[in-house]
Amino acid sequence: MENERKYAEEIRKQYAPKSETENKLETLHKMDAAVRRPAELFAYLFGVLGALVLGVGMCLAMEVIGNVMAAGVVIGAVGILMIAVNYPIYSAILKARKKKYAEKIISLSNELLHENA
Numbered sequence: 001m002e003n004e005r006k007y008a009e010e011i012r013k014q015y016a017p018k019s020e021t022e023n024k025l026e027t028l029h030k031m032d033a034a035v036r037r038p039a040e041l042f043a044y045l046f047g048v049l050g051a052l053v054l055g056v057g058m059c060l061a062m063e064v065i066g067n068v069m070a071a072g073v074v075i076g077a078v079g080i081l082m083i084a085v086n087y088p089i090y091s092a093i094l095k096a097r098k099k100k101y102a103e104k105i106i107s108l109s110n111e112l113l114h115e116n117a
Contacts, residue, residue, distance in 0.1 A: 028108050035097045035105070043090040055077025088116060 018026075023032025059065045066072075 024112055026109060028105065028112065031101060031108070035101050036092065039090050039094040039097060043086055044095055047083065047086045048091065050079050050082030052079070053082060054078050 054076055056065075057072050057079050060072025061069050061076055062072070063069060089098070
C-alpha cells in the first residue's frame with residue numbers, strides 16, 4: 001500500500017506545475033552540465049584515441065603487426081604523450097568554460113540560496 005502511494009506521488013509530480021524554485025534549480029543543473037560536458041567529452045575521446053595510438057605503437061614495437069620496431073617506439077611515445085597531456089587540456093577547457101558561465105551560475109545560485117533562507 002505504501003509503495004503504491006509513493007508511486008502515485010511520483011507520477012503526480014510529473015504532471016503538477018513546477019514552482020519557480022524547481023525551474024531555477026533545473027536551470028542551474030543544466031548550466032552546470034553544459035559547462036562540464038564539453039570538457040568531459042574531449043577528455044574521454046582524446047584519452048581513448050591516445051590509448052589506441054599507444055596500443056598500435058606497442059604492437060609495432062613488439063613486431064606483432066609489422067617489422068618496424070623503430071616506428072612502433074615513436075608511435076607509442078606519441079600515444080604516451082597524448083595520454084599525459086589529456087588531463088591538463090581537460091582542466092584548461094573546464095577552467096575556460098567555468099570562467100565563461102561563472103557570473104550566470106553564481107547569480108542563479110544566489111537567488112536560490114536567498115529564497116530558501
